[in-house]
Amino acid sequence: SAKPVQVKLVLLGEAAVGKSSLVLRFVNNEFSENKEPTIGAAFLTQKCRLEDNKVIKFEIWDTAGQERFHSLAPMYYRNAQAAVVVYDVTKAASLDKAKSWVKELQRQANPNIVIALAGNKIDLVEPQDDSEVLSNIFREVPTEEARAYALEAGLLFFETSAKKGEGVVNVFTEIAKKIPVE
Numbered sequence: 001s002a003k004p005v006q007v008k009l010v011l012l013g014e015a016a017v018g019k020s021s022l023v024l025r026f027v028n029n030e031f032s033e034n035k036e037p038t039i040g041a042a043f044l045t046q047k048c049r050l051e052d053n054k055v056i057k058f059e060i061w062d063t064a065g066q067e068r069f070h071s072l073a074p075m076y077y078r079n080a081q082a083a084v085v086v087y088d089v090t091k092a093a094s095l096d097k098a099k100s101w102v103k104e105l106q107r108q109a110n111p112n113i114v115i116a117l118a119g120n121k122i123d124l125v126e127p128q129d130d131s132e133v134l135s136n137i138f139r140e141v142p143t144e145e146a147r148a149y150a151l152e153a154g155l156l157f158f159e160t161s162a163k164k165g166e167g168v169v170n171v172f173t174e175i176a177k178k179i180p181v182e
């Protein structure tokens, strides 16, 4: 059937890792270099049609910057069926923060929640073409280290660039495939 299955999805992760940018890329196929932090709660929807014609309608809850104050209420992720926990591949500390969110979700959220770990900003560590200024930003989180953690913790794993659009749709499509339909 083509009746959409509604799925509440939350974004978690340290401030400035690119949560809002990933959502904007997925929903509007847009990116903005100097994004203002979200003011107020952001709620966006986007559908995902799968090969078997199953349609998932994501109700995406983006934080209003509360993550800066470590004050995200459990009511933010209560009843969420999916979560994307984001870190920045150029900031090792952001993976530690992601791990603490995963722990909290696994302790306190819906036991069937589908969790994806996304290492964002891979464009910053990809080979640059000659016309671009060489950056002094380096990868701090090796892909295989994060993948091994994700496997052990039972998470889907992706690396993404909200800036270039790499891997972004895939995050949501793979989550959609794992949502149980009754």
Ligand code: GDP
Pocket: 013, 014, 015, 016, 017, 018, 019, 020, 021, 022, 032, 033, 034, 035, 036, 037, 120, 121, 122, 123, 124, 160, 161, 162, 163, 164
């Ligand atoms: P949030 O606080 O986690 O929601 O992060 P934002 O989406 O507001 O992004 C924080 C900053 O990182 C902004 O300046 C974005 O333009 C930038 N940013 C987000 N995603 C990427 C990415 O994939 N690559 C690069 N180079 N910058 C990004």
Ligand code: MG
Pocket: 019, 020, 021, 037, 038, 062, 063, 065
């Ligand atoms: Mg944000």
